[in-house]
Amino acid sequence: MKAREVEFEGHLIDSMIFTKALDIILDLDGEFEILEFRVGKKKDDPSYARMIVFGRDDAHLEQILKELHKIGARIPDxxxxxxxxxxxxxxxxxxxxxxxxxxxxxxxxxxxxxxxxxxxxxxxxxxxxxxxxxxxxxxxxxxxxxxxxxxxxxxxPERPRKSTVFEFMGGRVSSERPTERMIEAIAREIYELKLKGGKIAVVAGPAVDHTSARNALAALIRDGYVDLLLSGNALAVHDIEISIFGTSLGMDICKGRPVPGGNRHHLYTISKVIAAGGIKKAIEKGIIKDGIMYECVKNNVPFILAGSIRDDGPLPEVITDVMVAKKKMKEALRGINMVIMLATMLHSIAVGNLLPSYVKTICVDMNPSTVTKLMDRGTHQAIGVVTDVGLFLPLLYLKIKEIEAKE
Amino acid sequence: MKAREVEFEGHLIDSMIFTKALDIILDLDGEFEILEFRVGKKKDDPSYARMIVFGRDDAHLEQILKELHKIGARIPDxxxxxxxxxxxxxxxxxxxxxxxxxxxxxxxxxxxxxxxxxxxxxxxxxxxxxxxxxxxxxxxxxxxxxxxxxxxxxxxPERPRKSTVFEFMGGRVSSERPTERMIEAIAREIYELKLKGGKIAVVAGPAVDHTSARNALAALIRDGYVDLLLSGNALAVHDIEISIFGTSLGMDICKGRPVPGGNRHHLYTISKVIAAGGIKKAIEKGIIKDGIMYECVKNNVPFILAGSIRDDGPLPEVITDVMVAKKKMKEALRGINMVIMLATMLHSIAVGNLLPSYVKTICVDMNPSTVTKLMDRGTHQAIGVVTDVGLFLPLLYLKIKEIEAKE
Amino acid sequence: MKAREVEFEGHLIDSMIFTKALDIILDLDGEFEILEFRVGKKKDDPSYARMIVFGRDDAHLEQILKELHKIGARIPDxxxxxxxxxxxxxxxxxxxxxxxxxxxxxxxxxxxxxxxxxxxxxxxxxxxxxxxxxxxxxxxxxxxxxxxxxxxxxxxPERPRKSTVFEFMGGRVSSERPTERMIEAIAREIYELKLKGGKIAVVAGPAVDHTSARNALAALIRDGYVDLLLSGNALAVHDIEISIFGTSLGMDICKGRPVPGGNRHHLYTISKVIAAGGIKKAIEKGIIKDGIMYECVKNNVPFILAGSIRDDGPLPEVITDVMVAKKKMKEALRGINMVIMLATMLHSIAVGNLLPSYVKTICVDMNPSTVTKLMDRGTHQAIGVVTDVGLFLPLLYLKIKEIEAKE
Amino acid sequence: MKAREVEFEGHLIDSMIFTKALDIILDLDGEFEILEFRVGKKKDDPSYARMIVFGRDDAHLEQILKELHKIGARIPDxxxxxxxxxxxxxxxxxxxxxxxxxxxxxxxxxxxxxxxxxxxxxxxxxxxxxxxxxxxxxxxxxxxxxxxxxxxxxxxPERPRKSTVFEFMGGRVSSERPTERMIEAIAREIYELKLKGGKIAVVAGPAVDHTSARNALAALIRDGYVDLLLSGNALAVHDIEISIFGTSLGMDICKGRPVPGGNRHHLYTISKVIAAGGIKKAIEKGIIKDGIMYECVKNNVPFILAGSIRDDGPLPEVITDVMVAKKKMKEALRGINMVIMLATMLHSIAVGNLLPSYVKTICVDMNPSTVTKLMDRGTHQAIGVVTDVGLFLPLLYLKIKEIEAKE
Incomplete structure (x- = not known):
């Protein structure tokens, strides 16, 4: 039998760290004896615990300590x-x-x-x-x-205590909650974060590219609410197709019905942008006149378009080497305080893997399984909203504008 | 070998009836010889086909004729x-x-x-x-x-030809379409149907009971857009809970967060309505002051609440015998021209089974599989929208009001 | 400021009860002071806590105590x-x-x-x-x-401690877990529960009615693994249709393709059973020769078929009044130790609401959202498996037979 | 008014081509007059149609002809x-x-x-x-x-006529069909395709990497049923982690529960393979002893691992430039007669885009929406199965072995 003393300090009970510690020891067939346990008497007092952990032998003890370490245990010496x-x-x-x-x-x-x-x-x-x-x-x-x-x-990170939507929803998915109230609360978080000089990244999938959602995202960029856009080839192509042809994947975005020959617009868009020398040049030349990419370029909001094996083209700005793309994403995310993930599992998981646990994340997707997966990062700083991103974005923009008007 | 002459008339090619006829014969190992085939030369001309169908024996031939019959074949004598x-x-x-x-x-x-x-x-x-x-x-x-x-x-029914959302979307599900445009088109259909004196039934699940969606449905009832409400115990209980306690399943509907002891509100609501002698009496006594059920009663819009084994209570107006409920639903649906199905699979399928194929149906649900299932009724008079009913209803109401204002 | 002393006893930390208590107090803007806190020094020692809770006034204090009460707080006098x-x-x-x-x-x-x-x-x-x-x-x-x-x-209930699949998976959904291993573990639980004389109820939806799954469920009933079957009209009708016509909803169950005229089999089945005077009589008369209902009747396994507004017919044994059905279900569930829920949300939720928290439940469904919803009963005695019930049941039966053979 | 004569030949009615032609003309507000229409009198006779198409002007006519062209119309001169x-x-x-x-x-x-x-x-x-x-x-x-x-x-391509699962299910998704029968039919297709010397590619996502499914895929490769494997970094890493550590993402694959410190196995696996100089070298050195990648290398089955921004590592064989990966995939797919897509949307869509319409595809996924999306390629040569890939693969292997034994 081998033993070692470990200690914990912080909001142990409140954050369930102590529970997890005992779980770990028992799950690994270890034993423990608690030497000291001081619970903070008042709301803001930290707690302190000291215990001896027993393992069958050195290897077993080491294994237990490794796991305890991950949740914050200190080995006193x-x-x-x-x-x-x-x-x-x-x-x-x-x-x-x-x-x-x-x-x-x-x-x-x-x-x-x-x-x-x-x-x-x-x-x-x-x-x-x-x-x-x-x-x-x-x-x-x-x-x-x-x-x-x-x-x-x-x-x-300790669990958030003050009354924010993160504290309230922290780490949970809202499929049963009133969507409109959730959007209001998120609008307020975004507004207040920007007031304090915070930085926001948006990770967006191509489902954003339907009229009202696209216009709302473009407006959020124009109004300074977005500091970084992470996406792929498809989002940019569809966005630019709307600007050039008024169609998205060949569908008339006003009437919501296919345009004859519209399926060609997708490749024609790519070809036009390649011929112009890229998105920025196509904007300078007046080929692209509005939309998400347009607002990024006009407002100097950096964007990173990472390639995938599904891409047509791709557009010249797309980074086709995924490891290079990932490295650039990591760099660009430095200093970001909040990430809004919109209807893209691949990019959202990739970005999630690159973030420290204290960065706030908001995940929006129609598929509850996708949201659940994205939330599973062991942090209370994430909230998931199961809703239609095509209605979410216009409403979010409206709510932010209402808050702006009031304050 | 047994043979029999059959004939078809109508928009045979356009409606794929002729294709299906040949499919049926070949799938059943029959043979056919086409005697006459006149395709309508212009858009509106009907087509006509006459053919001999061969079966191995009487039983086999009968089997084939049975199937042809179902898609409109006539046996001339x-x-x-x-x-x-x-x-x-x-x-x-x-x-x-x-x-x-x-x-x-x-x-x-x-x-x-x-x-x-x-x-x-x-x-x-x-x-x-x-x-x-x-x-x-x-x-x-x-x-x-x-x-x-x-x-x-x-x-x-022939496929709809004039330019409506039913003609365009007929029988299909819109998970990739721009939701806002779809809602606009649906608002117009509803507006025009009511202009012509048409009647609309709403089938609604309890997910409708979050502030904005509930208020929108109540407003649609108040404004005369709903002629019949079909639902269950849960929708009514949550709706009334909001009116009495300001909570839905114990959550504060304004702040979107649980109220202490709020889980009791659900049963307290049921108890209060039972004590009052039912929903109508509770409205008369001023216990229920607003909402979906309130507007139904105040505007004489009939409602049928069918029981299910999940029900708490249930409220006195709930019909606990499902066969009685079904019979009443069938009667109430007579003369209805459009049914809007909102976030409820059980009730929507039940209602779908009671409808003739020419009644227009609009199915709204967040789960694409549910919508697909609801659409599968062999009719072009159905459209499915995969979206968040909590955002759909307020936007639908807004769009109808915009159309009203314009016209 | 009003104060009251409360105490807790049990595996407080391990079961997170103490954490929840502090959460409740702080969420309701109360205050607390911990008077005593004794953590069990060894694995099996219970913990004990005593604290003073403060509220603004009597009403506020009462509200806090109400919530604490629900998680097991005792007010000493x-x-x-x-x-x-x-x-x-x-x-x-x-x-x-x-x-x-x-x-x-x-x-x-x-x-x-x-x-x-x-x-x-x-x-x-x-x-x-x-x-x-x-x-x-x-x-x-x-x-x-x-x-x-x-x-x-x-x-x-305390969290299960010994090494069972309930302890391991307790309260969680296995969409990322190896399905075959999960099924093995569940087979062992079932086998051991029956060895100890435990009782098992099966709640099944009509998706079970495809050849191999139906045969597996029938075999489980025949072999004594099922003590109660809870379902609806559809499961019984499809099961009997297979026995009489060899089709399920008109599809040949061996070849997996539609049989001409097969859609009529559904109603023909209902009519035959009604004409015979019910399921039991139809079995006695030799009309029904095998299947789920057949094994229930032959092996005296009670079944309850609750009606729904979707039902065709229904069969004479179906209880069409949902409140009567619910009452019978509640009575039949007395003494049941485990409930296996197979591909039916309505019946599973209804049954879940009728069960005490210590009854073990296993929920199997293809839709992760359904499983998540079913699991949400505040108990560690539930496990969810996201898989295809059509493959789950045959494999479960096979694994149970392997365990039988070994022991 | 401009006019042009066009003609069609083939199984026009059967394949719905003629229906589509009329649809296109009417949708684009064109007119038509049918000059000649000869329906094949017997099963195998082709049909022939000749018509005049009218447009408002040259541009309009051109637009209509463009669309007709895509479905096979010929302009006679x-x-x-x-x-x-x-x-x-x-x-x-x-x-x-x-x-x-x-x-x-x-x-x-x-x-x-x-x-x-x-x-x-x-x-x-x-x-x-x-x-x-x-x-x-x-x-x-x-x-x-x-x-x-x-x-x-x-x-x-004409619709398949002979009695195969592709003819029967062609272009449809089987969520309501008996899964086991579907798997049998697919096993037969695979067996017969290989008998005739056909070539099969497998596109697989990391969900395949749980014991039984992985072993089944490895066995299919070993037995010569797979001619090409297309996947990504994750599948290979998990597969190799099982071989080296006996865990998959840190979970013990036999007991189905997490191993302490197991989350490190993922990175340790990557590091070991990099250190060895790649997958092939790691197999030569005896570090990798079994599994999917092992069987590919041992049986000279080519594999392509395309990179994504989610990848850890990646392994040396992973192609990190997506355009290079796509080009290699296209080359490798030349001569492939059937593609089996297993639980991966990204790779399946990418591969689907690279295939001619006559290559048979089988898509297996738990999520019905994913399968529906994958099927949407305008071909009757695709079937979709909504089931658990973890149970599908072992059963598929078993059924193929049964067919082998019989023949």
């Missing part, structure tokens, strides 16, 4: 982080540490270094005295990579 | 319908004819009698020289029931 | 339950207590009476010194009904 | 195809012809050239006297590109 060299590019030393999406610190040179660019399923390297969270494919030979859990501290 | 007596209540003679939902005529006494109250999966009886379509459980001993296909003529 | 008379049939006294689905006790005559037939959203009456949980419509004038929370004690 | 030079790489001449996925011929030098590599939404270029169907991004400066519809002939 502070040790330096353990490092090992990467033997080749993209090749990692044995037992390398895999990151969570929570804020993380490593004990290095007697100090707690914050890990920069934290996001999940990556590794930590120390370069020039700073700790970076990087994907496998950016590891270069000789990189000093963190191995094991020693000297690594994870700080899961 | 006109025979009287064949009748047989029901040996006991609810017991049918062998080989009884099963109805489709298309307009149907029977040759009786040398005349073509229209079959009254036609709807699918029922039987035809002749009473006092008139032909009625009735369900099995209404057959009484001695009823003269139609057996076989002889002397029965089915007239499937 | 024990008071008798408060009763009030029902002024008329189905009419309840003000402030009546609404039940949860957890085991509940009331303090009456100085003793703790267990509330019989507990299930959610009902009321408690005291009759002849015993406490009964009954629906509103069974309340009769003069019944002594529990009002308020005083003297009522709710005991939410 | 045969003209050479019209060509125009591409002014720059990836830049197309005005009015370029956009391909369908049906077999297509162009009239060039007095002869009908078959268009090679036909698939939808591409362009046709003439190079060295041969006609090629290529995507926009492969057009090079100076390419002679087909413009307009003149001299282009499209031959939509």
């Amino acid at each position: 502070i040790e330096e982080v353990e490092l090992a060299e990467a033997p080749a590019d993209k090749v990692l030393p044995d037992g390398f540490y895999v990151t969570t999406n929570h804020p993380t610190f490593v004990r290095y040179g007697g100090e707690w270094l914050p890990v920069e660019d934290i996001s999940m399923d990556r590794v930590i390297v120390i370069r020039d005295g700073r700790a970076y969270c990087i994907p496998i494919d950016e590891v270069v030979r000789g990189d000093r990579v963190v191995v094991g859990e020693k000297g690594v501290r994870v700080v899961p | 006109i025979e009287e319908v064949e009748l047989a007596e029901a040996p006991a209540d609810k017991v049918l003679p062998d080989g009884f004819y099963v109805t489709t939902n298309h307009p149907t005529f029977v040759r009786y006494g040398g005349e073509w009698l229209p079959v009254e109250d036609i709807s699918m999966d029922r039987v035809i009886v002749i009473r006092d020289g008139r032909a009625y379509c009735i369900p099995i459980d209404e057959v009484v001993r001695g009823d003269r029931v139609v057996v076989g296909e002889k002397g029965v003529r089915v007239v499937p | 024990i008071e008798e339950v408060e009763l009030a008379e029902a002024p008329a049939d189905k009419v309840l006294p003000d402030g009546f207590y609404v039940t949860t689905n957890h085991p509940t006790f009331v303090r009456y005559g100085g003793e703790w009476l267990p509330v019989e037939d507990i299930s959610m959203d009902r009321v408690i009456v005291i009759r002849d010194g015993r406490a009964y949980c009954i629906p509103i419509d069974e309340v009769v004038r003069g019944d002594r009904v529990v009002v308020g929370e005083k003297g009522v004690r709710v005991v939410p | 045969i003209e050479e195809v019209e060509l125009a030079e591409a002014p720059a790489d990836k830049v197309l001449p005005d009015g370029f012809y956009v391909t369908t996925n049906h077999p297509t011929f162009v009239r060039y030098g007095g002869e009908w050239l078959p268009v090679e590599d036909i698939s939808m939404d591409r362009v046709i270029v003439i190079r060295d006297g041969r006609a090629y169907c290529i995507p926009i991004d492969e057009v090079v400066r100076g390419d002679r590109v087909v413009v307009g519809e003149k001299g282009v002939r499209v031959v939509p």
Whole structure:
């Protein structure tokens, strides 16, 4: 039997961390004895717990401690982080540490270094005295990579307490809730975040490209509510097809019915943009006169269009190498405080994987399974709305305008 | 080898009836020889076809003719319908004819009698020289029931030709179409139907009971757009809970968050209405002050609430015997020209089964599979919209008001 | 400021009860001070907590205590339950207590009476010194009904600890899990429950009626694994249609393709069973020779077929009054230890509402949203499997047979 | 008023081509007069129709003819195809012809050239006297590109007539059909296609990677039923994780429950394969010992893993540039007779876009909307099965083995 003392501090009960700790120990067939347990007597007091954890042997104990570590357990005697060299590019030393999406610190040179660019399923390297969270494919030979859990501290975000829609809905999906009220609450969150100088990214799928939703997103960009647009080839092509031909995938967007020969508009649009030298040039030349991409370019809102194997064309601005696209997305997301995901599972999951746990996310999709999947990131900073994005966006824009008018 | 001559008349090619006829013959391993085929030379000319159908033997030929009959084939020498007596209540003679939902005529006494109250999966009886379509459980001993296909003529509706949303979308589901445009087109259909004195039934599930959608439906009733409401216990209870407590299933409908103890409101509502002696009395006594049921009662719009095994209570007006409820629904639907089905699969399918094929139906649901199922009634008079009914209804009301203002 | 002392005992942290208690107090803007908190030092030790709860005034404090009560809080000075008379049939006294689905006790005559037939959203009456949980419509004038929370004690079930699929999956949906492994685990649960003399009810929708699934369910009944079948008219009609005509809804069940004229089989089946005098008589007369209903009758497994407004016919055994059906279902479910819900949302939710929280439930449906909805009963005794019931049942039967052979 | 004579030949009525022709003319507000209409008198006789089509003016007539052309209309006086030079790489001449996925011929030098590599939404270029169907991004400066519809002939496939599952289910989705019978029919199709020397490609998503389904797919590859595997990084990583760690996304695949620290296995797997130099090398070195990728390599079945922005790693064999991946997929699909799509929307749609209309496709997914979307390719050569791929694959393998044993 091997034993080790661990301690926890924070809103232990409120955030269910202590419950999870006991669960982990029992699920792994470990034992525990609680030495001390101080619950905060008042609302804002932190709690503190100290316990001895028992394992069958060193390996078993180590396994338990690894899991406890991930939810914030501290092993009182502070040790330096353990490092090992990467033997080749993209090749990692044995037992390398895999990151969570929570804020993380490593004990290095007697100090707690914050890990920069934290996001999940990556590794930590120390370069020039700073700790970076990087994907496998950016590891270069000789990189000093963190191995094991020693000297690594994870700080899961506390549950939001003040009265916001995130606090109320945090981590849940609203398929039974009144959609219009949810949209009002989200409009308020967006408005207040922008008031405080926050930054918002929009991740959008091609379903956004029907008249009213497209116009609403274009208006949100024009009015300064969007700081970054992440999407793919299809969204841009459909958006530009509307501007050039007045059709979306060959359908007249005003009458909502197919235009004869309209299916060709899709490829004709791509060809026109390629001939012009890209989206920006096509806007300069007056070929594209309105819409989502137009407003991005005119208002200097950066956009990243990542390629997929479904793409026709693609448009010149599309980044066809997915690893390059992913890297650019990661960089562009730095400093973003909220991400609004609109009707795209692939892009939303990809972006979700690149975000730290404290970035607020709002996921909107008609399919409840998609929303549930997107929400499953172990964070209270996400809300899911199961609704029709084609009606959601115009209403969101209207609600924001109403709030603007009132304040 | 047995042969028989059959003939078809109408928009044969356009409505794919001729294609189906050949399909049926070949699927059943029959043979055919076309004797005459006149295609209408202009848009509105009917076509005419005459052919010999071959079967291996009498039974095989009969089988083929049975199927051809259902899509409108006529066997030129006109025979009287064949009748047989029901040996006991609810017991049918062998080989009884099963109805489709298309307009149907029977040759009786040398005349073509229209079959009254036609709807699918029922039987035809002749009473006092008139032909009625009735369900099995209404057959009484001695009823003269139609057996076989002889002397029965089915007239499937032609595809709508003029430029309406039914012609355009007829029989299809709009999950990829711009929702807002669809709603506009539906608003126009409703407006024009009412202008011409048409009658509209609404079939609604409890998902309608969130503030804006509920208010929109109540307003549509108040403004005379609804002639009949078909629903269940839950819709009425939630609607009344909002009126009495301001909550829906215990959630504050303005703030969209649960009210402490709110889960009790559901049963308290039921209890209050029972104590008052029913919905109508509760409105008279001023207990219920607004909402869907309130507007129905105040505007003399009939409603039928059919019971289900999920019901709490139920409210006194709920018909707990499903066969009684079904019979009342069938009667109330007589003369209805359009049915709007809102977020309820059980009630929508039940109502769909009671309708002739020429009644227009609009099905709205968030789940594409539900809409597809509801559409599957062999008619071009149905359109399906995959969207959030909570946003659909307020927008529909708005669009109708815009049309009213313009005209 | 008003204050009251409350206490909790049990696996407080493990079952998250303490977390919920603090949540409730803070959500309602109350305050608390923890007086004592003893965490069980070992796995099986219960925990104990005592705290003072503060409210703004009596009403506010009462509101908080009501909510705490529902999760098991005790107010140390024990008071008798408060009763009030029902002024008329189905009419309840003000402030009546609404039940949860957890085991509940009331303090009456100085003793703790267990509330019989507990299930959610009902009321408690005291009759002849015993406490009964009954629906509103069974309340009769003069019944002594529990009002308020005083003297009522709710005991939410502890989370299952031993290594079963319920412990592992408890309260979760398996859309990402290996279906075959899940089925194996469920087969073992069923086998072991029956070994111990447990009783199993099956709730089944008509989707079960395709060859292999129907045969598997019939075999499970024959082999004694089913003690009660709850379903509707459609399941029975399709099952019997297969036995009489070899078709299901007109499709040849061996070749999987429609049989000419097969759509009539549905009504012909109903007519034959009505003519025979019901399902049992039709089996006696040799009209029905195999299948689900056949095995129920032959093996004396009771079945309840509840009517719905979609029903054709219906068959004579169908209970067309939903309140009567519900009452019979409630009675039949007494003593059942596990309920398997197969591809039917309406019946599954109805049955779920009739069950105490400690009855194990297994929900199988292709639609993840349906499963999620069915699981949402505040219990760890439920598991959901998102899969095709047509493949699930044959495999389940196979796995049970493999376990039988091994043991 | 402008007029032009057109003619049609083939199974016009049976394939609904004539119906569609009339629809097109009427939808575009054109007029027609039928000059001749000969229906095949016997089952296998082709039909022939000749009609005059009227348009308001040249442009209108041209528009109608364009649409008629796409469904196979011939304009009797045969003209050479019209060509125009591409002014720059990836830049197309005005009015370029956009391909369908049906077999297509162009009239060039007095002869009908078959268009090679036909698939939808591409362009046709003439190079060295041969006609090629290529995507926009492969057009090079100076390419002679087909413009307009003149001299282009499209031959939509006739509906399958012999009694196969494709004939029966062609173009439809089986959510109400008995799954087990469908699987049997598909097993027979696969077996017979391989007997005749046909080639089968499998497109698979990561949901396949649960024990039984993975083992079944591996066995199908080993037994020679798969000639090409198209997938992404995730499928390969999970498959290899099972081989190395016995877990899939950190879950024990035998017990179906998470393994402590198992979430790391995902990245550890990627790292091990990168370190080995790729999948093939890792198999050679004995690191990977079984599974889908193992069988591909051991049995020389080519595989293409296309990258996506969700990918971790990725594995060295993954093609991260989507346009390169797409081109390789197109090449590999040459000569494939059947494609089985398993639980992946992105890859299935991408592959569907690369296929000619006569390649048989079988789409399996749990989500009915996904299957419906995949089927929507205007072909009768597709069948969709809504079921659980985790149970589908083992059963499919079993059924194929049963057929093998019998024959």
